[in-house]
Amino acid sequence: MGKIIVVTSGKGGVGKTTSTANLGTALALLGKTVVVVDADVGLRNLDIVMGLESRIVYTSMDVIEKQCELSKALVKDRRVDGLTLLAASQKNNKDDMQPEEMKAICEKLGETHDYVLVDSPAGIERGFSNASAGADEAIVVTTPDVSAIRDADRIIGLLQHAGIEPINLILNRFSPQLVGSGSMMDQDDVLDILNIDLLGIVPEDPGVITSTNRGIPLVYEDASPGSQAYMRIARRVTGQRIPIPELEQRGFLSNIVNWFTRNR
């Protein structure tokens, strides 16, 4: 029986879909069998980020309406073994699906895969309850700004209420330079408020935009800092103990100050 993990955030635009695509691909690169499930009915995006847009024939809605078998609706990613996508219907809306139906799909997928990653839509309404219905665990994605953190806090409260445990955090779009200059919250501030375990920190990486537009998840490019961060996160998800590296937090100015004090 595989693990069913919902990737969620509350606020939109903090990197749920990017995290799902990269984490899913990274887990597959580590040799696991993974299915990524888009739960954002009516506003699907995961297929684009994964570059599988053109190959979708059936969606989860077709499975629910018994138009096709679940196995037939899975789109295989040809770049890596063991990675498949279950797309969301773009023409329906979130109320057309029941949480129990989503739960049944996730549980069935869990029988045949090591990991089922469910990409949750933003918000706390039906889309969220559909996405989290079948989840054993949750990954909350947030950026280090107050509005995203307040929404993450709300979502954590709802997940706890639903009995989903453990809940881990991905701190996305983290900029050590901005933290160094005092204009961004650091990881301790964020963890102090949210009070859940940190799964990883993904640094701000302009490569994300190009990778999204090209439909090639970042983890295929070994050199980029974002890719390395997602690979580390994937290893932690599989249970490996990998320390979170200290990100260089010094800004340009403090580097100079530091250079002077060091040479005194």
Add this chain to the structure above:
Amino acid sequence: MANSIVALRAYRDGLHLIIRPHLSIAEVEEAIQQEMSRMNQTLVGASVQIDLKCPLLEEEEMTYLKSKLQETYNLTVRSIETFDEQAPSPIAAAPTTHEIAQTANTQNGRDSEPSRIIPYTIRSGQAEGFPQGSLIIYGDVNSGAEVRAGGDIVVLGALRGNAHAGLNGRLSAVIIAMDLVPVQLQIGNFINRRAINQKPRGYPEIARLGVEDVIIVEKFVKF
């Protein structure tokens, strides 16, 4: 609050005698006597400004009061100012819309109150209340969360959200937190907003209703 009708306060421009709503001039007189006896040294020859925070006094009542102050306490009345109680004072404390019955016994309300312990962090969107008494929270109250209590609120963590103590009008209610960085504080029907994004000070703080009905926040040492 030792004396709810009359308060003697030293401000930058000198002594002020604050007179609040009362039933009779005799009551004021008695309150003045109480307030003066509270002072350790006599204020011989000092001049005071009278701040009227009550409906205007009659001409003869005023004259009587002035002569009384002069004769009994050797205080000269330098000026008289009237304040409109309805207008909010510049430093905060705007009354809210809901009505709260003012209880006469504000001294020992705490003794007879039950309390409720919440053994977890209250997150955004969650609300906890205990109108019957005081709330003790073993955790944080995060931004977007709300706690309301009839009595005191004690947060053994950071208070980042909204807190409303003294729901039933017990104005002696206080709010204590290890890190007091709320969005909004309310005691009875008085609201105080602090600047948002204030950094924690690193020591526990207490918020309570001070004179002038302004919520004041200070370092918490002990009850």
